[in-house]
Amino acid sequence: MSDATPTPPRSADSTPPASDRVRLRRKPERGHHEREAIDAIIDDALVGIVSFVQDGQPFGVPTNVWREGDRLYWHGSAGSRMLREASGRRVCVTVYHLDGLVLARSATNHSVNYRSVMVLGTARLLTGVAEIEHALEGLIESIVPGRWAQLRPMTEKERNETGVMYVDLGEASAKVRGEASHDDPGDETWPVWAGLIPMSLVRGEPEPDDFVKPGTPSPGLRLK
Amino acid sequence: MSDATPTPPRSADSTPPASDRVRLRRKPERGHHEREAIDAIIDDALVGIVSFVQDGQPFGVPTNVWREGDRLYWHGSAGSRMLREASGRRVCVTVYHLDGLVLARSATNHSVNYRSVMVLGTARLLTGVAEIEHALEGLIESIVPGRWAQLRPMTEKERNETGVMYVDLGEASAKVRGEASHDDPGDETWPVWAGLIPMSLVRGEPEPDDFVKPGTPSPGLRLK
Numbered sequence: 001m002s003d004a005t006p007t008p009p010r011s012a013d014s015t016p017p018a019s020d021r022v023r024l025r026r027k028p029e030r031g032h033h034e035r036e037a038i039d040a041i042i043d044d045a046l047v048g049i050v051s052f053v054q055d056g057q058p059f060g061v062p063t064n065v066w067r068e069g070d071r072l073y074w075h076g077s078a079g080s081r082m083l084r085e086a087s088g089r090r091v092c093v094t095v096y097h098l099d100g101l102v103l104a105r106s107a108t109n110h111s112v113n114y115r116s117v118m119v120l121g122t123a124r125l126l127t128g129v130a131e132i133e134h135a136l137e138g139l140i141e142s143i144v145p146g147r148w149a150q151l152r153p154m155t156e157k158e159r160n161e162t163g164v165m166y167v168d169l170g171e172a173s174a175k176v177r178g179e180a181s182h183d184d185p186g187d188e189t190w191p192v193w194a195g196l197i198p199m200s201l202v203r204g205e206p207e208p209d210d211f212v213k214p215g216t217p218s219p220g221l222r223l224k
Numbered sequence: 225m226s227d228a229t230p231t232p233p234r235s236a237d238s239t240p241p242a243s244d245r246v247r248l249r250r251k252p253e254r255g256h257h258e259r260e261a262i263d264a265i266i267d268d269a270l271v272g273i274v275s276f277v278q279d280g281q282p283f284g285v286p287t288n289v290w291r292e293g294d295r296l297y298w299h300g301s302a303g304s305r306m307l308r309e310a311s312g313r314r315v316c317v318t319v320y321h322l323d324g325l326v327l328a329r330s331a332t333n334h335s336v337n338y339r340s341v342m343v344l345g346t347a348r349l350l351t352g353v354a355e356i357e358h359a360l361e362g363l364i365e366s367i368v369p370g371r372w373a374q375l376r377p378m379t380e381k382e383r384n385e386t387g388v389m390y391v392d393l394g395e396a397s398a399k400v401r402g403e404a405s406h407d408d409p410g411d412e413t414w415p416v417w418a419g420l421i422p423m424s425l426v427r428g429e430p431e432p433d434d435f436v437k438p439g440t441p442s443p444g445l446r447l448k
Contacts, residue, residue, distance in 0.1 A: 021281060046322060046325070046336070046423075047320060047322055047336070047338075049273040049275070049284045049318050049320070050284075051273070051275040051282040051283065051284035051316070052282055053277050053280070053282050056277070056314060057245060057314050057316070057344060058275040058276055058277050058282050058314060058315060058316045059275065059316050059342070059344075060273050060274075060275035060284050060316045060317070060318035060342065061318070061342070062318060062320040062338065062340050064336065090280060090281050090282060091282060092275070092281070092282045092283050092284045093284070094273050094284035094285070094286060096271060096273070096286040098270060098271055098425065100428075101270070101367060101427075101445070103367075103368065103371075103443060105375060105376050106375055106376045106378070106382070107360055107361075107363075107364055107372070107375050107378050107382070108378065108382040108385075108386065110364065110367075112270070112271070112288065114271075114286070116286050118283070118284065118285070120281060120283075136331055137331075139331075140331055140334065143325060143327075143334075144327065147327075147416070148331070150415075150416040151329060151330055151331050151414075151416060152329050152330045152411050152414045152416075154330070154331050154332065158330070158331070158332040161332075162332065180431070180433060181433055183433075183435075187376050188435040189435065190375075190376045191374075192371070192374040192375060192376075193430075193432060193436055193440050193441070193442055193443050194432070194433050194435065194436060195430055195431050195432040195433045195436060195442070196430070196431040196433075197427050197428070197430045197431075197442070197443075197445065198427065198428030198429070198431070199270075199425055199426070199427055199428065200425070200426060200428060201322065201423055201424070201425050201426075202423070202424060202425075202426050203325075203421050203422065203423055204324075204421070204422030204423065204424060205422070206417075206419060206420070206421045207404070207419050207420040207421075207422070208417060208418070208419040209404060209405055209407075209418050209419045209420075211407075211412040211413065211418065212417055212418060212419060216417050217417070218417055218419070218421070219327060219417050219421075221325070221421065
């Protein structure tokens with residue numbers, strides 16, 4: 001699982017990083033600073049980790065994330081620690097998909113296939129009622145397209161109890177490995193299974209609650 | 225997806241938190257400070273997010289994590305930014321499993337089922353050759369039990385190029401939601417599908433490389 005040994009060169013992305021902080025020092029061939037690649041990885045995610053600092057201690061809090069345009073959003077209770085502490089501060093939002101386990105014949109050449117994004121920026125809290133509601137519509141639609149209009153409308157109390165934050169996508173980078181296993185020259189005949197074990201997040205059988213009329217189709221997720 | 229409205233009470237964990245930093249302020253009934261619950265969630269994970277601070281900027285870096293006893297380990301190239309920057313500093317390691325999407329009849333009652341752990345502590349770098357190799361054996365065994373002994377042995381160069389860090393599990397908390405959907409009284413008849421959509425990370429068909437003899441069984445993962 002180490003990044004310690006060289007891997008075959010891959011096609012690199014010629015877009016310059018938005019800042020030195022998001023420049024990849026290790027294995028730059030795995031990095032992408034193109035918005036298209038970054039957006040695709042974010043849009044495939046339901047959850048991200050929001051990292052912020054409080055009294056010198058970093059916290060990495062998992063939460064739903066979604067994107068609209070140049071903003072990556074998350075939300076929480078208006079009274080939550082994460083929203084109180086992160087507002088106006090530097091954050092990092094990390095999104096990660098595990099796509100496979102790469103089993104080689106040496107420990108060092110083990111790896112994982114993944115797609116990840118790190119977004120660095122200053123967390124901003126939405127304040128306007130209309131923009132909060134619009135953002136929450138974006139969250140619901142990012143999971144089940146068309147669902148917002150079908151829901152019991154949001155009450156003023158519910159809106160007031162919900163805080164929405166975002167970070168701008170200007171300083172972001174993606175990192176991707178999506179390859180077969182490889183071994184050092186001479187290791188190929190070592191007698192152990194080697195290869196790729198694909199991994200993916202999949203949906204199971206929907207479980208309607210007791211009030212759903214039999215025969216009502218379950219909602220189609222945006223994600224496969 | 226908001227935590228803003230009350231949910232039915234759940235059985236709480238009577239174990240006191242190890243510190244005020246890991247005490248759950250929101251929905252304490254979802255929290256667990258018992259090591260058994262924490263260990264089980266960590267042991268189900270292949271990847272975690274290590275959050276650390278550099279010049280006031282938090283970074284959340286996804287990486288393989290594994291546990292042995294009271295330590296949560298991760299590794300990287302001995303020259304990587306994460307290992308250089310995190311050593312001796314406060315970190316947060318976050319592990320997260322998405323178990324389901326909870327679709328209610330109001331936006332606010334949407335939620336997700338999940339199991340998560342946050343570990344706060346000071347990152348320590350292993351320095352002894354024997355303990356580094358023992359830890360890396362733990363990594364391989366945490367993925368495929370029995371595999372370490374089958375691999376081409378590690379070289380001194382490979383060991384020297386690999387850094388292993390850990391954080392003690394003394395200050396950790398788990399947070400879990402594993403329930404059906406629920407709606408506010410009166411919303412149950414709103415004409416939209418509501419319920420749970422289970423989600424899970426699953427392995428696909430193993431893809432052996434060109435050097436695996438036909439008929440060689442693929443390795444059994446520790447995870448289902």
